Amino acid sequence: MKTSWNLGLLYSGHNDPVIERDMTTIERAYSTFEKKYRGKTDYLENETKLVKALSDFESLFEKLPLTKPLSYFHYCQDLDSSLVIARSKATQLMERFAKNDHKIVFFELSLAKISVNRQKKFLKSKKLKHFIYYLDFIFKRAKYDLSEPEEKILGLKSIPAYQQWVMGTEKILGQTTITFQGKTLPLPEAMGKIADLPINPRRKLHELVMKKLETISDVAESEINAIVTDKKINDELRGFKNPYDATILGYQNNQKSVLALVNAVTKNFPVSHKFYALKAQLLKLPHLEYSDRAVGIGKNVKQIKFEEAVGILREVFGSLDQRFLSILESFLAKGQIDVYPKIGKTGGAYCSGNMNAPTFVLLNYTSTMDQVMTFAHEMGHAIHTEFSKSQTPLYENYSTSTAEVASTLFEAFVFDAVFEKLSKEEKIIALGKRINDDIHTIFRQIACFNFENELHITIRREGGISKDEIRILMNKHMSSYLGPIVHMRKIDGNMFVSWSHIRHFFYVYSYAFGQLISRALYARYKEDKTYLIKIKKFLSAGGSDTPENIFKSIGVDVTKSDFWEKGLKSIEKDIEKLEKLTENM
Numbered sequence: 043m044k045t046s047w048n049l050g051l052l053y054s055g056h057n058d059p060v061i062e063r064d065m066t067t068i069e070r071a072y073s074t075f076e077k078k079y080r081g082k083t084d085y086l087e088n089e090t091k092l093v094k095a096l097s098d099f100e101s102l103f104e105k106l107p108l109t110k111p112l113s114y115f116h117y118c119q120d121l122d123s124s125l126v127i128a129r130s131k132a133t134q135l136m137e138r139f140a141k142n143d144h145k146i147v148f149f150e151l152s153l154a155k156i157s158v159n160r161q162k163k164f165l166k167s168k169k170l171k172h173f174i175y176y177l178d179f180i181f182k183r184a185k186y187d188l189s190e191p192e193e194k195i196l197g198l199k200s201i202p203a204y205q206q207w208v209m210g211t212e213k214i215l216g217q218t219t220i221t222f223q224g225k226t227l228p229l230p231e232a233m234g235k236i237a238d239l240p241i242n243p244r245r246k247l248h249e250l251v252m253k254k255l256e257t258i259s260d261v262a263e264s265e266i267n268a269i270v271t272d273k274k275i276n277d278e279l280r281g282f283k284n285p286y287d288a289t290i291l292g293y294q295n296n297q298k299s300v301l302a303l304v305n306a307v308t309k310n311f312p313v314s315h316k317f318y319a320l321k322a323q324l325l326k327l328p329h330l331e332y333s334d335r336a337v338g339i340g341k342n343v344k345q346i347k348f349e350e351a352v353g354i355l356r357e358v359f360g361s362l363d364q365r366f367l368s369i370l371e372s373f374l375a376k377g378q379i380d381v382y383p384k385i386g387k388t389g390g391a392y393c394s395g396n397m398n399a400p401t402f403v404l405l406n407y408t409s410t411m412d413q414v415m416t417f418a419h420e421m422g423h424a425i426h427t428e429f430s431k432s433q434t435p436l437y438e439n440y441s442t443s444t445a446e447v448a449s450t451l452f453e454a455f456v457f458d459a460v461f462e463k464l465s466k467e468e469k470i471i472a473l474g475k476r477i478n479d480d481i482h483t484i485f486r487q488i489a490c491f492n493f494e495n496e497l498h499i500t501i502r503r504e505g506g507i508s509k510d511e512i513r514i515l516m517n518k519h520m521s522s523y524l525g526p527i528v529h530m531r532k533i534d535g536n537m538f539v540s541w542s543h544i545r546h547f548f549y550v551y552s553y554a555f556g557q558l559i560s561r562a563l564y565a566r567y568k569e570d571k572t573y574l575i576k577i578k579k580f581l582s583a584g585g586s587d588t589p590e591n592i593f594k595s596i597g598v599d600v601t602k603s604d605f606w607e608k609g610l611k612s613i614e615k616d617i618e619k620l621e622k623l624t625e626n627m
Contacts, residue, residue, distance in 0.1 A: 050376025051400045051508040052114045056127055064107040069142050076145040086156055089169045096173045103435035110133055110399040120387035120388040123216030136201050145195045148597050154184035171623030174588055176436050186280040189406050207265045208545045214258055221286040222247050222627040230389030230406045237336035255536040262539040263509035268502045285498035291546040294441045294588050299601055306606035307488040313614050314485040315525030322527050324624055330527055332534040339474035345409045348381055351417050358459045369428050379403045402429045415453050422452030426581050433584035442443055444589045446556025470623050477616050483557040485523040494548055504539035512538050558609035562598050
């Protein structure tokens, strides 16, 4: 079992000549496609020729290493942000990939200009059946397309106007350390420890983290203003009205469904308030501080080493489906999971999958139950990625909002398996933790969505915003879901510096979307274990349809007006269950 990434699965090192050979192969293939179709219009008018053109387009992604060279250097950076060579190589490759992508920009822009009457004909064509969803998405996106020269300019400027800003902040955060109780800790490890400490050291470490983030806040202020202004320019050029429009379209969601989710969760913030009031009561505290929001109920001092966590996941995955288990075993054996935190390593956790290349999982494992759930979460993404490889290249990449269903569903599988083996006291702690996670994944993320929306609107209106104003805005929206029992301090607003999701504009709604749908899928599975067949159908669907249609095909209709309300009510019932379990505490 390997606990560090084996990037040799990609390349032997920074100077591996295969990297350049792969880049040359990619560039030649794109040039060949460009030469064959640029300036031609016959494929836009004839079904048979369009099938051929789309097949040639899809074949570009079938065997090429695609983003493999760039991913390699991003992974190197994420393991050690001080690697200057990885940063410079990544920048060089981003520029080459941008120029390469520009060779085929004309193709989708040409498809988007097909007349409406012909679009309707093509969408009913039996010959084009395989490509209908792809074409439908292109046609829906058409009104936001710019001319080819404009698209190229936006692509090229995104590197200095967005990517290098974000990479710069990540580099600083990756090299930042906290000195606490005589030890020097990487920032992600220090942040991960806060919730597991007793009240005084917990609040002390939280304050140290927030003060450290304050030292980076000038850079983060400039970064946030720059990338949000860049997005404003892009949105105005394309004609997107609201700051979140581009994200919802890009995630292939129905905007009506997403806004119904946001409104339902915001309206039900009192459910979250109820939980935090109960937590304060159980912790015997007159009020909570922001550092207390993730603390557990009761003294859960149990340490779960990574080897034990692996054993838990092996047992759960094996009991569900042998392929789930084989994917986990393969990742462990081949070095596709990087487990432990270290100085210079990026914080948090993620799963990164690429076509025609291995999938990698990054963790910052610190032997807590939280981290076991994070491990299950990222393996849910990994399993989803591997199952989606059954799709053809055009549909292999699944929507971001669909992705979060898979990850939170596997968390639920693991949680319930662990929960059944606990004592009554441990069950109280675990149930409290589960509710806390649901509050975090649903209510906190929608509060962040609301924060982002106001942040973007303010910068669009005022031309910019100071770090003090960002802090105030952050605290305002965090208070909205935490409720009056949680006392926010000015310094808490510094969390905007390290909250990476707000750099991936409005990404956060996908967590709430995914969690509430996964609760519905899991409820069906508990009623009928054969429902796993339909769950595997969803896992194998990739991006072959809208998220709404994928889930409707397995019996879950998220477009129904009361769907989100039902999911939120189930969380309220969990809180009531916890109240009964803790009546005598």
